[in-house]
Amino acid sequence: MAGDSRIFMNQDMDIGVTSREPKKIPKQARDDVPIATDRTRLISAEGKKPRQRYMEKSGKCNVHHGNVQETYRYLSDLFTTLVDLKWRFNLLVFTMVYTITWLFFGFIWWLIAYIRGDLDHLEDENWIPCVENLSGFVSAFLFSIETETTIGYGYRVITEKCPEGIVLLLIQAILGSIVNAFMVGCMFVKISQPKKRAETLMFSNNAVISMRDEKLCLMFRVGDLRNSHIVEASIRAKLIKSKQTKEGEFIPLNQTDINVGFDTGDDRLFLVSPLIISHEINEKSPFWEMSRTQLEKEEFEIVVILEGMVEATGMTCQARSSYMDTEVLWGHRFTPVLTLEKDFYEVDYNSFHSTYETNTPVCCAKELAESRREGQLLSHLSSATLLSGGREAETAKGEEEEEEGREPAGLNGANGTAGEVKEDMPV
DSSP: HHHHHHHHHHHHHHHHOOOOOTTOOOOOHHHHOOOOOTSSSSSOOOOOOOOOSSSOOOOOOOOOOOOOOOTTHHHHHHHHHHHHHHHHHHHHHHHHHHHHHHHHHHHHHHHHHHTGGGOOOOTTOOOOOOOOOOOSSHEEEEHHHHHHTTTSSSOOOTTTTTTHHHHHHHHHHEEEEEHHHHHHHHHHHHHHHGGGGGGGGEEEEEEEEEETTTEEEEEEEEEEEEOEEEEEEEEEEEEEEEETTTSEEEEEEEEEEESSTTTTTTTEOOSSSOOOEEESSSSTTTTTOOOHHHHHOOOOOOEEEEEEETTOOEEEEEEEEEGGGGGGGTTTEEEEEEEEEETEEEOOOGGTTTTTEOOOOOSSSHHHHHHHHHHHHHHHHHHHHHHHHHHHHHHHHHHHHHHTTEEEEEEHHHHHHHHHHHHSSOO
16 A cells, blocks of 8 residues: 555656756746846746845844834833944944043032132142142043042042032942943943854755655755854744735735744754754645745745854844745755765855755645545555455356356365265275
């Protein structure tokens, strides 16, 4: 039975498959249509209009928030707002906060000296000023920097005869510590963000659809260039496609989950060498009724999200990529990149994005499953027919022998031989 089913399965695969040619000319070239060279936006030969990507290959989402009225919400989370700023604005804010703080407290120190009359008694040795050797705004500004940064050159010092100066010193020391903690913490988080770690996580340029373990599967490849690994790595995939409900509601950019091993645990990755992530196209898959011809007409985008903790820092890292409908290759497989060398395995990243053509049915997974079931049924029926036909032949032969006055062959052979032996035996 297993051999018969395999034969019928091979017959089904031979019907309408893509031929494996060593050098197949792309359809765009056969139709004299210029081939697009931008891998982030390919245009098929059927005249598809270029569409805006929902997510770039680099992981950047092409979604802008407009007409936001409640902008005060950004100030309620000021720390995150500063961290999310671009580096040039972040450095500008960092510099301006310290400069404004030093100028503000320098002005207060100068104002105290001006009100107390210290600036009018600079040459009076018997006069006890609030801050010694403070002769103007510049020296007050320098004293403010020395106080907040705790440099303490020892030339300008506060005296004990100035209670208002002592209070101001306490306020500046406390506020200066808060400013230091806020700004230095902001810069530290900005520097240690794991976004750059995602730059060494690779996704294949294309996704492929081909047979794996006698099942039609959607596959793409992921890899890590660093020797330090991503801990607790997991991967998810989403299908971004507009849909219309049965009630007539249109949902733009609807997100549908693509199972890449959540139920079996295959979505938990040990990302030491490049891995091929596989999605089995079954009844629960959004590609269940999508054939090769329909794939060329559909408009969708597959978003892939790889998450994990950076081994060196323990911070969570997320890398993202996407595949447009024109970047899904039907009837292709990925070229192997892992080879065994002396005492180690070597990964050839030159072939990381390479694919080759393989025999793949052009029908959808639903039709493939139905044809396989029909093939198994035909095999079962043919075996049952042969078995019943043999039994009918034996029954007909026995009836003919009974009509001629003979016993069935099985009994005649035994009893007849026994009778002859009895006749030949002497009495």
